[in-house]
Amino acid sequence: MYKRTLILVSLLLPLFITGCFDSHEIGDYAYVTALGIEKGVSNTFRLTFQIPKFGQSGGSSSEEESGSDGGGKNEEMEIITLDASSLLSAVAITNSNLSKDLNFMHLKLIVISEELAMSDMLEETIAPLTRYRHIRRTTNVIVCKDKTEDFIKELKPYPGELITTTIEELFEKSGKTGYFHQSTLNDLYCEIKSPYHALLVAYGSINKEDNLKSEGGFFKGESSIPGNYYAGEIPRKGGPKIELFGSVVFDGDKMVGKLTGFETQMLHLVRGELKFGLFTITDPEKPDVVIPLDITEFEKPVIKIDLTGEKPKIHVKLKFEGDIVSIQSGIDYEKPEKLPIVEDTFEKNLIKGIKDTFEKCKEMKADVFDFGTTAAMQFWTIPEWEEYNWLEKFSQSELEVDVDFTIRRTGRLLQSESIISSEGKE
Amino acid sequence: MLKEGKFGYHEAISLLLITIAINVFFTSPAVVVQIVGNAGWYMTLVSMLTAIFAFMFLYLLLKRFPNKNIMEIADLVLGKWVSAVFLLLFGSFLLWTASINIREFTEVLKIYVLPKSPPSFIMILFLITIIVLSFLGLETIARFAKFIIYILGAGFVLVVILSSQNFEIRNLFPLLGYGLDKTLIHGLLRSSFYGEIVIIGVIASSLQGYKEIKRIGFSTLLLAGFFTSFSLLVFIFVFPYTVGQEITSPMYEMAALINYGGFMQRMEPLFLFLWNFGSFVEISFLFYASLMIYCHIFRIDDKRPIILPMVTTLYGLSLIPKSIIDVISGFVQTLRSWGWIFYYIPNVIILIIALIRKKKGESQNV
Amino acid sequence: MLEELKKLFVYRKPSEHGFRFPEDPRESELWSSYRGKKSNLQDNSEMGNNSQNNKENREDTKRNKRNKEEQIRIIKPMPINELVVGRGNTEESREKNKDMKKNDNAEDSKTEDEKNDKENNTESDKEGVKESIKVENTWKEKEHNKQESGSRSDKNQKKENSKSRKKEEGKDNNQNNMHNDEHDIHVSRSIEENINILRDIFNLPVNQDVIIREFIIARRIKACIVFIDGMIDKNIIIEFTLPQLMNPCALEGFETGCPIDFLEKNVLSIHQVVRMDNYKSVIPQILSGLTVVFIDGCDECLVMESRGFEKRDISVPSTETVINGSQEAFTENLRTNITLIRRIVKNESLITEFMIISKTNNILAALLYIDDITNKRIVEEVKRRVEGLDIDYIAGSGMLEQLIEDKSLMLFPQIISTERPDRVASFLMDGKVALVCEGTPFALAMPITFFDLFHTSEDSNLRWQYGTFLRIVRLIGTLLSLLLPGLWTALILFHQEMIPTSLLSSIVISRAPVPFQFIIELLLMELSFELIREGGIRVPGITGNTLGIIGALILGQSAVSAGLVSPSLIIVVAVTGLGSFTIPNYSLALAVRIARFILIGFGAAAGLYGLSVGFTIFCALALGMKSFGVPFFTPIAPKTRSNQDRIIRGPFYKQEDRPDYLNTRDEKRMGDSPRRWVKSSR
Structure with missing residues (x-):
């Protein structure tokens, strides 16, 4: 028995010691964190890989310190761009020149250029990625206005953080502000093949910082709708160069249009994906100032769809509650008789916003509101449902929106008294 | 014949439940969705009811011959020679099932986890496990099943709970899938999904009499039906039917989708363990059952010398399919759609012949 | 469920053998086990014809070879536990025992079994082959027993065994006792002859450890005491043996004949004295620190308890430390260890059986179990394994563990070794069997499951x-x-x-x-x-x-x-x-x-x-x-009924049952309402 065990062990030992086939040292890989895909010049696609050099900035002399604070240092990035016919051929070519193997297991972001998205090639480019073992379905996808190469170059970690953490945290903002839509590779894949709804992808761009004009006099007139920008158009300066704002609408796998940040927010409200938010309405009595409101979803949106008629009739009911954050005009809206004025204005604003967005989507023939899943509940079998072709019918549909808004609290002030100047009360 | 040892209610249920339900972790759900769309979750309940109906015959047979297993009953009813042919067919079928399952496991593992390892390497490790488990006997396999079912259960529940972030309950609609008729017909055909329940006849003498077998059989089928239905339901929640049918191992992908930011993501290892442990139990059990049948046909007392040759046969059989497509849409599909012929019909035939020839087992106190 | 369990496990339900050993060594001190010794001596005439037969047996040939080559003198292990049976090898005492048994429960299967053994003894005695019950079975027989041990037919098997044993008796016994035959000498009437024999056995004067002190009792009868220096308590000899014996008035009232009875009853003020008549039994006593008195004109000698060697004090456990709980650990001394256990389990049913487990260094081990609780099959199985040992040297429980465990290839321990008396006590109370062995401060308990290895005594001492x-x-x-x-x-x-x-x-x-x-x-x-x-x-x-x-x-x-x-x-x-x-x-x-x-x-x-x-x-x-x-993983796989005491421990008062898998004779640990005050306060 002893001998037999010994023989067995000595036979199995080399197996264990050498490690087999799929065993790789952790340092053998170059971990790609962002991948850019756009139309190529010398070949079909131009691919950009972002590879952070983990812990390389610290300088190798002070090994002990760099060990102690891990990824605490700003990483340097390696950006590789090349033209190739597909991702895998690009990987193969890159690998032959790189001391390490490209690895997409920790890929966090796939950036698609706008012209690629418009050119009906999503099926050919992105969808096959789900078959590729290394790329996880949870990878985020955005459509980028500029060249993906430039975008990825500007994609830098927040000081002291890993690039992956920065990307992850950036996308979490989608659920907090609602200004852009977070979509993963899985969403993308499911939605381009979905008979229920159309694909919505976040829209990103580089902010070239030329929107922040310093000449031409000061702003006048009615305050504009907040967040009604596309990515790259926000008047700002400083901070990270890249912006995620607004979203891109697809019909099937072809980009058909884009929505501004505000419109995306409206969309999220209807889809029930935005639970909290800060909204600003124009003061109903003093149109040059605004009233910011802190909104909380009170009930999930109730969507009813009437398919009996020629055109589908959609009815959405939204319920919110909220606080007044400030009243710039100083008008005493806190008074019970005046509260409905604010509530009413908000409701109207919201209805208008949603309807405008809806009309825009109707024109694009893309049901990004996710009404299709509700419509499907009225069908018994898949063939019936597919025959009805909701995505086509959507463009003929009509929308009714009801918003019910209640102000619960008025912030730290219960009422506002007038300002007293030498001219007396205002 | 060397004693198999006895085991109780819990062990038997764990063993059979794992053997039946583990298939849901592999390519089955995709195929189900392909056939009946999002109606899979109740199609499997139809299959379960069919299987319960088919199990009734087996139960009646075992009740007629208390304290005997299906091999002994076949000998009594059909005579030695006919039953040998009969059993050889059944045993080979079980072995073949095991080989298909090994191959399916290997291919799926190779796709998702070990892409560069040759299949033979994965299989040989698998076969080593089977050899060890078989050497230790049925009792140990049953105990291992009992032991591991806690881990499997906990892991599954965890995966489901964590996946709930990706649930889209409206994916269930349209409710009837591709039509009720289609669902029902395939539900009947795919009752072979629960076909492994008939192995209870093979291990009958290790259980505590036919009353216990009845309890075990029904509870296993109900539990397996509930579990499978629930898994398919969850899977439909996560993947709409258009995408669901494309995915090689939907449950694994489901686990991979879990993402709670930071450290609560990349949960597939959990699922990988479910795969492995479940498959070890399932295939060891199938293998051991066919081993028992083989040893019965040729009146071999000690199973241990037979294990190695049988495992080699198993290995050979599992190398037959050409590709994973061959496995899934050829072999597994055939197994699920037509396996009931092998699983359920023999029992009915034996029962009918026993009724005609008026054979009956001795009373319980033997 | 119970039906299933019955079949699952080798042990029988307690109700089926609710009897009590007639030979309950309840007043058992170690000494009492020596008392009333039944002679298990080999008949001299049987020796000699064995050397040929033994060659068939591989082990025996080995031993023969070793014996010839190394000339190790092997002393046959003393089956002390069996000596408890009766007082002396007189027929009356044996009759008495039998009567007791009959009164107890004549129909009981177990008793019958016992009786069978007994009858075998008498028969064999009659045949002149003085039987030791502790016949070491041949290797084959052992294997046979092992296979059969799980089955219920074990009892019958045993009967057959004992019959077949009888046949093989001559062969077996001879081979076992071949080495001891030189000690198989009756105590002589002549003191000089006795001294010569002792000198011969103990290799005096080369061996300087053994002291033979010659003296004269009451100036009339020659006598000597024999002991090993260092193993005895000097005070017993200096203060309570020699002064009394050498007192001129010691034999006052004694007339003629053998004074041994008189001395034992009237003169020696030693708490434990027993009479022996064969060197075969006397020698091991001397070796373990007792003192023997030989008297001229008597063919018996007096064996007095006088052990008093150096030993370590009870100390704090070193490998199983706990914060909340007893802080006592075993020592190397067997007597102390048993006392430590007995101090916790103060119950008359706690049975201690002694056996010598190694042949050359004569290590003593004690088998402990609680008669009212423990399943007899476990005790029998443990005994069978321990008695089946044929080993020259065992240094302690660690070696013993390796010799009696089920599978030596397994990585996991199959017997728990603990240095805590309170753990042993709780194992005993659960219906397990403990083996305490001289030489190491650890006790063994068996059978065990994974959860026994995983728990500590602290777990139950703390709130749940x-x-x-x-x-x-x-x-x-x-x-x-x-x-x-x-x-x-x-x-x-x-x-x-x-x-x-x-x-x-x-x-x-x-x-x-x-x-x-x-x-x-x-x-x-x-x-x-x-x-x-x-x-x-x-x-x-x-x-x-x-x-x-x-x-x-x-x-x-x-x-x-x-x-x-x-x-x-x-x-x-x-x-x-x-x-x-x-x-x-x-x-x-x-x-x-x-x-x-x-x-x-x-x-x-x-x-x-x-x-x-x-x-x-x-x-x-x-x-x-x-x-x-x-x-190994009993309450979980296979599933058996158990308390909430595997990983999650329920409240103490809910730990009602003894482990189901042991099939204990008393299945409940506590009454129906273990906290009666709860009811009363309602």
Whole structure:
């Protein structure tokens, strides 16, 4: 028995010691964190890989310190761009020149250029990625206005953080502000093949910082709708160069249009994906100032769809509650008789916003509101449902929106008294 | 014949439940969705009811011959020679099932986890496990099943709970899938999904009499039906039917989708363990059952010398399919759609012949 | 369920043999076991014709060879526990015993069994072959018994065995006792002859340990006392033996004949004195520190309890320390150990049976069980195994454990070894059997399950919430210690995608300067840790503990700064090490330490898949393992009825049942309402 065990062990030992086939040292890989895909010049696609050099900035002399604070240092990035016919051929070519193997297991972001998205090639480019073992379905996808190469170059970690953490945290903002839509590779894949709804992808761009004009006099007139920008158009300066704002609408796998940040927010409200938010309405009595409101979803949106008629009739009911954050005009809206004025204005604003967005989507023939899943509940079998072709019918549909808004609290002030100047009360 | 040892209610249920339900972790759900769309979750309940109906015959047979297993009953009813042919067919079928399952496991593992390892390497490790488990006997396999079912259960529940972030309950609609008729017909055909329940006849003498077998059989089928239905339901929640049918191992992908930011993501290892442990139990059990049948046909007392040759046969059989497509849409599909012929019909035939020839087992106190 | 269990386990239900040993050595002090000795001497005439027959048996030939070559003098083990049977080998006492038995329960199957043995004895006595019940079966017979031990037909088998044993008797006994025949000498009437025999046996005057003190009783009768210097308590001889015997008035009232009876009853004021008449039984007593008085004109001698050798005091447990609980540990002294147990289990049913387990160094072991609770089959099985030993030298419980465990190839312990009397007591109260052995401060308990190894005595002493918490911590520790390095290997080498990115980046950073492959690095670190552990134990004096800590710290720190290992790995290894310290049982901890290396191998071979293969194999082996017929993971797999006392421990008053798998004779630990005051306060 002893001998037999010994023989067995000595036979199995080399197996264990050498490690087999799929065993790789952790340092053998170059971990790609962002991948850019756009139309190529010398070949079909131009691919950009972002590879952070983990812990390389610290300088190798002070090994002990760099060990102690891990990824605490700003990483340097390696950006590789090349033209190739597909991702895998690009990987193969890159690998032959790189001391390490490209690895997409920790890929966090796939950036698609706008012209690629418009050119009906999503099926050919992105969808096959789900078959590729290394790329996880949870990878985020955005459509980028500029060249993906430039975008990825500007994609830098927040000081002291890993690039992956920065990307992850950036996308979490989608659920907090609602200004852009977070979509993963899985969403993308499911939605381009979905008979229920159309694909919505976040829209990103580089902010070239030329929107922040310093000449031409000061702003006048009615305050504009907040967040009604596309990515790259926000008047700002400083901070990270890249912006995620607004979203891109697809019909099937072809980009058909884009929505501004505000419109995306409206969309999220209807889809029930935005639970909290800060909204600003124009003061109903003093149109040059605004009233910011802190909104909380009170009930999930109730969507009813009437398919009996020629055109589908959609009815959405939204319920919110909220606080007044400030009243710039100083008008005493806190008074019970005046509260409905604010509530009413908000409701109207919201209805208008949603309807405008809806009309825009109707024109694009893309049901990004996710009404299709509700419509499907009225069908018994898949063939019936597919025959009805909701995505086509959507463009003929009509929308009714009801918003019910209640102000619960008025912030730290219960009422506002007038300002007293030498001219007396205002 | 060397004693198999006895085991109780819990062990038997764990063993059979794992053997039946583990298939849901592999390519089955995709195929189900392909056939009946999002109606899979109740199609499997139809299959379960069919299987319960088919199990009734087996139960009646075992009740007629208390304290005997299906091999002994076949000998009594059909005579030695006919039953040998009969059993050889059944045993080979079980072995073949095991080989298909090994191959399916290997291919799926190779796709998702070990892409560069040759299949033979994965299989040989698998076969080593089977050899060890078989050497230790049925009792140990049953105990291992009992032991591991806690881990499997906990892991599954965890995966489901964590996946709930990706649930889209409206994916269930349209409710009837591709039509009720289609669902029902395939539900009947795919009752072979629960076909492994008939192995209870093979291990009958290790259980505590036919009353216990009845309890075990029904509870296993109900539990397996509930579990499978629930898994398919969850899977439909996560993947709409258009995408669901494309995915090689939907449950694994489901686990991979879990993402709670930071450290609560990349949960597939959990699922990988479910795969492995479940498959070890399932295939060891199938293998051991066919081993028992083989040893019965040729009146071999000690199973241990037979294990190695049988495992080699198993290995050979599992190398037959050409590709994973061959496995899934050829072999597994055939197994699920037509396996009931092998699983359920023999029992009915034996029962009918026993009724005609008026054979009956001795009373319980033997 | 119960039906199933009955078939599952080898032991019978308690109700089926609710009887009590007639030979209950209730007043059993060690001494009493020597008292009333039944002669199990071999007939001289039977010797001599054995040498030819034995060659068939492999073992015996071996022994013969060894005997011839090495000329080791082997003293036959004294089946002391069997001597309890009756007082003296007189027919009356045996009759008495029989009567007792009949009164007890004549119909009882067990008693019949006992009677059978008894009858065999008488028969064999009549035949002139004085039988020892402790016949060591031949190897084949042992195997046979082992196979049969699980079946219910064991009883019948035994009868047959004893019959067949009778036939083989001559052969067996001869071979066993061949070496002892030289001692098989009746005590002579002549004191000079006795002294000569003793000198011969003890190799006097070469051997200077043995003292033969000659003197004259009451100036009339020649006598001598024999003892081994250092093994005895001098006071007993100086104050209570010699003064009384040498007192001129000692024989006042005695007329003629053999004075031994008179001396025993009237003169010697020693608490335990017994009469013996054969050197074969006298010699072992002398060797274990008793004093023997030979008197001229008597063919018997007096054996007096006088043991008083040096021994260690009771100290604090060193391997099973607890915070809340008893702080006593066993010592090397058997008597002390049994006292420690008996102090906790103050019950007349606690039975202590003594047996000599090794042949040359005559180590004594005590078999403890509670008669009212313990399943007789377990006791029989343990006895069978212990009595079936044929070993020259056993130094203590550790060796004994290896000799009687079920499977020696298994990695996991099948018998629990503990140094805590309170644990042994609780095992006994659960219906287990304990073996206490001279020489090591550990006692063995059997049969066990994984959960016995996993629990500590503290768990039950603490309130259930705390106990449960500790157990969960311990479970996590155990699992970490077993799986963490393997998991880590699998993740690093195979499943980089499963490591969170931030963790991955810090691993990549820390691994960057390391020149080795990961697996080499890990094995290096694990090995260093094992070195520190082993070195820490071997380093003399108090530096040991500090060396462990300092060594680990310095080694880790400098290995990192030298760029030999990565800091992340040190944490893994350290956590693993800490985890293994939480395992309460030393044997189990060692098993886990070894298993860990094998699992690292599996992890390195095929990642998580390999790891699950390895884990499955280990699990299967452990699940297939049995300790005295009880599967290792009993309350869970196979499932049996049990208290809430596996990982999660319920309140103490709900721990109502004794372990189901032991089929104890008394299945309840407590009454129907263990806390009667709860009811009354309502």
